[in-house]
Amino acid sequence: MNTVSKPTIPSPAPRSSKPEILAEEIIERLTYRIGKDAKVAKPHDWLTATILVLRDRIIDKWMESTRRVYATGDKRVYYLSLEFLIGRLMRDAVSNLGLMEQVRDALASLGVDVSVIAGLEPDAALGNGGLGRLAACFMESMATVEVPAYGYGIRYVHGLFRQQLADGWQVELPESWLAHGNPWEFERRESAYEIGFGGTVDVVNNPEGEPRYVWKPAERVIAAAFDTPVVGWRGKRVNTLRLWSAQPIDPILLDAFNAGDHIGALRESNKAESLTRVLYPADATAAGQELRLRQEFFFSSASLQDILRRHLQQYDDFTSLPDKVAIQLNDTHPAVSVAELMRLLCDVHGMEFDLAWDITRGTIGYTNHTLLPEALETWPIPLFERLLPRHMQIIYAINAKVLLEARRNKSFSETEIRSISLIEESGERRVRMGNLAFVGAHSINGVSALHTDLMKVTVFADLHKLYPDRINNKTNGITPRRWLQQCNPGLTSLIREAIGDDFLDDAEKLKPLDKFASDASFQEKFAAVKRANKVALSNLVASRMGIKLDPSAMFDIQIKRIHEYKRQLLNVIEAVALYDQIRSHPELDWVPRVKLFAGKAAPSYHNAKLIIKLINDVARTINNDPAVRGLLKVVFVPNYNVSLAEVMVPAADLSEQISTAGMEASGTGNMKFALNGALTIGTLDGANVEMRDHVGEDNIIIFGLRADEVAAARADGHNPRAIIEASRELSQALQAISSGVFSHDDRNRYSALIEGIYAHDWFMVAADFDAYAQAQRDVDQLWTDPSTWNSKAICNTARMGWFSSDRTIRQYAKEIWRAG
Numbered sequence: 001m002n003t004v005s006k007p008t009i010p011s012p013a014p015r016s017s018k019p020e021i022l023a024e025e026i027i028e029r030l031t032y033r034i035g036k037d038a039k040v041a042k043p044h045d046w047l048t049a050t051i052l053v054l055r056d057r058i059i060d061k062w063m064e065s066t067r068r069v070y071a072t073g074d075k076r077v078y079y080l081s082l083e084f085l086i087g088r089l090m091r092d093a094v095s096n097l098g099l100m101e102q103v104r105d106a107l108a109s110l111g112v113d114v115s116v117i118a119g120l121e122p123d124a125a126l127g128n129g130g131l132g133r134l135a136a137c138f139m140e141s142m143a144t145v146e147v148p149a150y151g152y153g154i155r156y157v158h159g160l161f162r163q164q165l166a167d168g169w170q171v172e173l174p175e176s177w178l179a180h181g182n183p184w185e186f187e188r189r190e191s192a193y194e195i196g197f198g199g200t201v202d203v204v205n206n207p208e209g210e211p212r213y214v215w216k217p218a219e220r221v222i223a224a225a226f227d228t229p230v231v232g233w234r235g236k237r238v239n240t241l242r243l244w245s246a247q248p249i250d251p252i253l254l255d256a257f258n259a260g261d262h263i264g265a266l267r268e269s270n271k272a273e274s275l276t277r278v279l280y281p282a283d284a285t286a287a288g289q290e291l292r293l294r295q296e297f298f299f300s301s302a303s304l305q306d307i308l309r310r311h312l313q314q315y316d317d318f319t320s321l322p323d324k325v326a327i328q329l330n331d332t333h334p335a336v337s338v339a340e341l342m343r344l345l346c347d348v349h350g351m352e353f354d355l356a357w358d359i360t361r362g363t364i365g366y367t368n369h370t371l372l373p374e375a376l377e378t379w380p381i382p383l384f385e386r387l388l389p390r391h392m393q394i395i396y397a398i399n400a401k402v403l404l405e406a407r408r409n410k411s412f413s414e415t416e417i418r419s420i421s422l423i424e425e426s427g428e429r430r431v432r433m434g435n436l437a438f439v440g441a442h443s444i445n446g447v448s449a450l451h452t453d454l455m456k457v458t459v460f461a462d463l464h465k466l467y468p469d470r471i472n473n474k475t476n477g478i479t480p481r482r483w484l485q486q487c488n489p490g491l492t493s494l495i496r497e498a499i500g501d502d503f504l505d506d507a508e509k510l511k512p513l514d515k516f517a518s519d520a521s522f523q524e525k526f527a528a529v530k531r532a533n534k535v536a537l538s539n540l541v542a543s544r545m546g547i548k549l550d551p552s553a554m555f556d557i558q559i560k561r562i563h564e565y566k567r568q569l570l571n572v573i574e575a576v577a578l579y580d581q582i583r584s585h586p587e588l589d590w591v592p593r594v595k596l597f598a599g600k601a602a603p604s605y606h607n608a609k610l611i612i613k614l615i616n617d618v619a620r621t622i623n624n625d626p627a628v629r630g631l632l633k634v635v636f637v638p639n640y641n642v643s644l645a646e647v648m649v650p651a652a653d654l655s656e657q658i659s660t661a662g663m664e665a666s667g668t669g670n671m672k673f674a675l676n677g678a679l680t681i682g683t684l685d686g687a688n689v690e691m692r693d694h695v696g697e698d699n700i701i702i703f704g705l706r707a708d709e710v711a712a713a714r715a716d717g718h719n720p721r722a723i724i725e726a727s728r729e730l731s732q733a734l735q736a737i738s739s740g741v742f743s744h745d746d747r748n749r750y751s752a753l754i755e756g757i758y759a760h761d762w763f764m765v766a767a768d769f770d771a772y773a774q775a776q777r778d779v780d781q782l783w784t785d786p787s788t789w790n791s792k793a794i795c796n797t798a799r800m801g802w803f804s805s806d807r808t809i810r811q812y813a814k815e816i817w818r819a820g
């Protein structure tokens with residue numbers, strides 16, 4: 001025993017938030033940490049120095065939060081996500097720490113404009129779209145509602161690609177968000193784990209004569225942790241986002257190097273590092289690449305090893321795991337965690353299989369994000385077996401257990417048993433990651449009410465029959481800090497003047513704003529804020545694209561990943577039809593509109609990229625046609641990301657949420673717009689259904705087929721050709737596009753795209769066109785009465801509080817995690 005008593009180490013004094021002190025510290029960091037004289041410091045240096053000063057203030061709270069969970073023994077939540085679409089962090093941190101004015105004043109006293117340096121911070125774009133953005137909103141809300149939580153993911157060197165347009169075509173460029181370093185993160189050299197791939201499985205008998213399996217991987221890499229603190233609203237709690245980076249076990253093979261093979265000496269290093277180099281740029285199709293499976297296992301294994309190590313630091317064994325640990329799988333990307341947790345418990349910690357299975361299921365929850373068959377992950381057995389031989393065995397063992405359970409229950413037919421199986425047996429044999437996640441979790445949640453209902457009757461119908469109490473709903477949400485307070489300070493001030501500050505701590509307290517919906521003077525102020533936001537967006541469009549917009553026109557915005565089911569095509573076809581109408585009927589009073597689009601297409605998604613080109617072709621024609629008299633403009637703003645969304649969302653009058661019903665699991669873009677006072681034109685899909693319930697059916701424009709009608713139309717062989725022939729507007733628009741009116745340089749560019757609508761119309765573009773076009777003319781009508789429009793917009797803001805991710809997280813905490 002060491003008898004030397006430890007000295008009491010004093011904690012540093014809490015940092016001051018006075019502007020003078022902040023300014024002093026910024027200069028101190030600039031000088032001693034960055035090594036720059038203030039006289040020659042570049043804007044980037046000021047940004048880094050400011051972040052370092054903010055970070056210190058977060059660290060105090062971070063350590064306090066960590067000490068608290070050790071002291072209380074509270075349950076910890078682990079959110080495993082292959083994507084975190086974070087955006088910038090500085091404004092979030094400043095605002096949540098309540099230091100907005102102080103930081104602005106401190107920088108001003110140094111001659112630095114906070115908004116200029118804030119604009120230099122790169123977006124952390126470690127995600128593709130909604131799923132990754134949800135993970136980022138959840139991290140902020142978990143800190144806000146004081147759930148002790150860790151986010152686990154991958155520290156991609158290159159996040160989502162940067163999108164440029166070249167002659168209207170999408171061009172993908174690498175994004176290097178780490179080029180200037182990342183002052184938010186801490187590398188944790190002590191938290192590193194070995195991750196294996198390939199090799200063989202040995203069976204040895206333990207002293208009791210029972211077989212024990214020992215995986216001998218052929219390859220190994222190190223997972224090294226990088227931590228970013230995530231601060232909640234009013235700095236209540238600071239949680240950790242831990243991102244893993246792959247590093248070689250031997251950075252350099254010295255023997256090879258000394259033998260003169262300088263390139264070969266670095267091969268291992270390059271191979272390891274390539275594992276976490278890039279984010280897979282696909283959000284709705286399962287990438288079939290081996291590297292993707294390696295990434296999934298890499299971050300799942302590192303996270304689980306870390307979780308188990310932390311648990312053993314505080315508790316004797318793993319029987320308490322389900323009481324002290326909740327692991328949430330964000331979609332199936334971390335689903336291999338089910339098998340890895342079993343392996344760690346059984347093979348490494350010597351636990352008996354059935355007990356390990358109970359503990360695994362007691363600990364893991366799974367969130368499903370899509371019903372699209374092509375997006376449900378499956379892996380070919382030969383690949384899986386080669387890369388993860390022990391996990392393959394474990395999956396077979398789990399499958400045997402589950403199938404036996406189903407067989408004992410006589411009500412299951414062979415067809416149902418085949419659909420429950422973890423192994424797809426028809427055609428090439430594959431592992432079904434959705435089924436693995438389902439059977440390995442005690443809770444499977446959908447992300448909107450409609451999506452949850454559909455899950456029960458489609459993908460998971462048979463598993464739901466076997467385990468009827470596992471599926472539940474947790475409708476997505478958005479953090480109102482980023483998506484109202486920070487992105488729309490004008491509206492935030494106006495609301496505070498009207499109803500006080502309660503809504504800042506509880507978005508549902510926006511409700512009292514309802515009373516102001518019909519107040520003429522409030523309407524005017526609300527409209528003035530909207531106009532100022534439209535001017536700001538117009539300035540951005542003017543400076544980036546050289547296009548001038550009229551802020552008094554209706555700003556009609558569709559921004560999201562480009563995907564056929566999201567139906568940007570329906571929107572642009574309607575624009576073509578409207579263009580035709582405006583030219584044919586100059587005598588009518590057309591409502592001036594600007595149709596804005598933004599979004600990235602997966603690089604391998606041909607039709608999505610073609611739709612981007614079509615929007616740009618149509619935009620060029622319409623914007624340059626004097627016969628339009630400026631009544632319609634079409635603009636595709638390049639490089640959609642979180643920071644662009646933060647400018648576009650507050651500037652929208654009309655929000656386009658027009659997916660084919662039954663195909664958008666929830667959507668969160670829809671929530672951002674409505675919270676900021678845009679009216680929604682949308683289908684009864686995803687969370688739109690619940691938004692209608694909350695804002696009231698008079699305050700949202702709903703059109704088109706419902707999910708059950710889409711399913712019926714598809715099943716009955718819907719006849720798009722007949723529908724098109726019956727609609728003059730639609731047939732003319734389609735005719736114009738397919739015959740090359742917008743593509744003189746290549747008249748057949750869009751023939752196949754349009755032919756798809758005639759031939760099968762899988763996404764119901766033809767089926768919904770007339771209803772959509774009519775809804776748009778109703779929107780025009782509404783726009784001519786500003787008072788009514790504004791009152792509806794105000795009602796949207798007032799009634800969207802329920803869609804705060806704080807509410808979502810409280811539901812997860814209470815009903816799934818039993819934590820917090």
Ligand SMILES: *Cc1c(COP(=O)(O)O)cnc(C)c1O
Binds near residue numbers: 128560641667669
């Ligand atoms: C909110 C958000 C999304 C999700 O938008 P949907 O309209 O729900 O698809 C995608 N990307 C970014 C950058 C976002 O901010």
